[in-house]
Amino acid sequence: METKHQVQSSVKDEGLIEKRREQIIQGAVKLFKKKGFHRATTREIAKEAGFSIGTLYEYIRSKEDVLYLVCDSIYNEVHNRLSNLPIQKGTIDGLRVAIDRYYRLIDDMSDEFLVMYQESKSLQKDALRYVLKKEMEMVALFEDLLQACVKSGELRISTDNISMAAHHIVVQGQMWAFRRWAMHKSYTIEDFIRVQTDQLFSGVVGESS
Template identity: 75%
Template sequence: MISKREVKSSVKDESLIEKRRSQMIRGSVKLFKEKGFHRTTTREIAKEAGFSIGTLYEYIRTKEDILFLVCDSIYDEVNNRLSELSLEDGTIRGLKSAIHQYFSLIDAMSDDFLVMYQESKSLPKDALQYVLEKEMLMVALFENILQSCVKSGELRIEQKEIQLAAHHIVVQGQMWAFRRWALHNVYTIEEYIEVQTDQLFNGIVGASPE
């Protein structure tokens, strides 16, 4: 279990904290994508979020806190949307369904993922470690599904290859966010999912999208 990193707030109303921080996250993702983390000021984030700089500092202490909240919210959203993937039935069909759901989520949150991976290096050491641990939980989700496929006999790969395959799925999904600028004129998200899934199961030589 990962210990939740606390971002201190002088406000006690949890629902208001969640609302205001959600506004900050949305505003900061837009600004970080356009200007980068270091060139964006907290005053600009407050303005984009729709409140004053004084109000902003009631909910966070530093600009790094905002970046952490962005990263943490991404993994929370992934977990919320994909939490039932571990219940897939150990079939190749179920694995392909999980991959499709995950890649589709990357498409819907591509700006968020792009900002996180470009700017997470600016997090304090403890916050970065927390984010990396959350990343590994996402990999573990696919490890569990792959393991279920092995146990059911639908997939035949060595135990040591399961983790590598899980990392491969996670990274290939995230590539849609990083390289979409070069790929969107060639593939729709559905075509991208189809080709990547086919290459995952058949390799480049045997790949034949249908």
């Protein structure tokens, strides 16, 4: 059974905890992107979030907790956007919609993705294990969609290569977060999605039926 890393709070109001932690995440992402995790202080995080250092410590125990919350917010949003898509599984169109939704999520949360991959090595072991497990669950969402397309006959790809194709989808999308600074003058997010999806279906995944 999975044991989720727990971020302790002295506040009992769950709605207030969610609201304040969202403020902490937004402030921390700006600060970590500018200064890096190790150079940023909890006092600076509190200031960016809009409240005092004392208030900050009502919602987290350490700076590492803040980084964990940033990482977890990404996976929660991926799950929310991809787990209940209004698509027909086992179809190319459905797979395209899922890729489109995921890549647009990366566009919306590009700073969060950038911070997560630059700084997640600073997480404590239990939190890092949890984050890596959630990363594999994200890949598994696309493995499931690819497997359904193979089963329906809409894709010709060997079972052994489904996992690699799923990793390819996930990593290629994340390139938008890492390389958007170099591509944004030539590509919109719509261009990026179209080119990456076309290359996926003509190359890594193979020709559709």
